[in-house]
Amino acid sequence: MIDTNLIKANSKDISERLKLRNYSFDEDLFANLEAQRKKYQTETEDLQAKRNTLSKEYGLLKKEGKDDTALSKNIESIKIDLDTCSNKLNEIQSSLKEFLLDVPNLPDDSVPSGVDEGSNKKIREHGEPAILKGKDHLEITSMIDTESANLLAGSRFAVLRGEIAKLQRALIAFMLDKAAEHGYTEYYLPMIANTESLTATGQLPKFSDDLFQLTDDYFLIPTAEVPLTNLYRDQILNLNQLPQKLTAHTSCFRSEAGSYGKDTKGLIRQHQFEKVELVQICHPDKSFEALENLTSDAETILKELNLPYQVVELCSGDLGFSAAKTYDLEVWIPSQETFREISSCSNCTEFQSRRAKIRFKEDGVSKYVHTLNGSALAAGRALIAVIENNYDQKGAINIPQALQDYTKCSSIKV
Secondary structure (H helix, E strand, O other): OOOHHHHHHOHHHHHHHHHOOOOOOOHHHHHHHHHHHHHHHHHHHHHHHHHHHHHHHHHHHHHOOOOOHHHHHHHHHHHHHHHHHHHHHHHHHHHHHHHHHOOOOOOOOOOOOOOOHHHOEEEEEEOOOOOOOOOOHHHHOOOEEHHHHHHHOOOOOOEEOHHHHHHHHHHHHHHHHHHHHOOOEEEOOOOEEEHHHHHHHOOOOOOHHHOOEOOOOEEEOOOOHHHHHHOOOOOEEEHHHOOEEEEEEEEEEOOOOOOOOOOOOOOOOOOEEEEEEEEEEEOHHHHHHHHHHHHHHHHHHHHHOOOOEEEEEOOHHHOOOOOOEEEEEEEEEHHHOEEEEEEEEEEOOOHHHHHHOOEEEEOOEEEEOEEEEEEEEEHHHHHHHHHHHOEOOOOEEEOOHHHHHHHOOOEEEO
């Protein structure tokens, strides 16, 4: 959530910066809501003060055994006005909050301007694809079974069997071990989140259609970013507690609303997928340095798996809702003859911490932390990349050296 004081100080500048994100900020609506909030808050406070003064006066009279009917009626009249005014204030505050929850984070000044992904900027690349055009992972192995998954649950699910299931488990274990080497503390988390948690990290109310809702207040998590960040919700940390570096492997669940017809084949875009997430909670002065480090931590996994990839800086129009700056890691997928996103590393600045009320104390003053997150990595897409980039065209998948201690083999016959 954007600081309302920042908006009030210069709503035109905020509006212009949000236009870079293809978001139209309604300055007039904000100004009207804020004016009404201020009006009814002032009136409520004035009525509260008047009621308290008169109630105190009436109490003193009662102690003396006296009564003042006119004063009593005046107090009752003020209480009625106060209830009306207070209810109106609550309505306005609710409308203002709803308005603000729809507004995305401001892009950092360093983010390249652009309307869509066509303006994203390639920062660097690593490795050369050994296979420029190859078989699809579903053609390579029958141990990825989408037909059985369709019978069990429906489209966009998969059943992994035998050595391929073990290979995915090996990838996840490897990713968690690399995260530990980089100083991240591992967590095991609930894979169900409540409304407050999802609102804090920006999934609600904006992206309710992309969530699997279980009950009025419970949803399957779309990413471990949600529970990891919310571990510190409503807390004030000491300066020496920063930074916090957290990681977790979870299943993730997304309805993929609006993506019908896209990547329906194979493991690229699933309703349920495995992911290892990295989250950092840090001092505002360190967050952009932390973003570079977090991105590097995710890159290390791709390097050690010997997978060709590139790092892309997202332009303003392609940023995620909560992000101020994002780097995407894109891995080479031979069957598609292109690089595909396998990790998105973002600095959300204080956007999430304002929603979640995560603060720290510095020189006796409470300030909002900055939050960062990134995948390290999406296991399903990593599995695709390992299979397709290491298929020997003769019926075997060669296992990257980094995974062989986990798989206990150097190749898988398919």
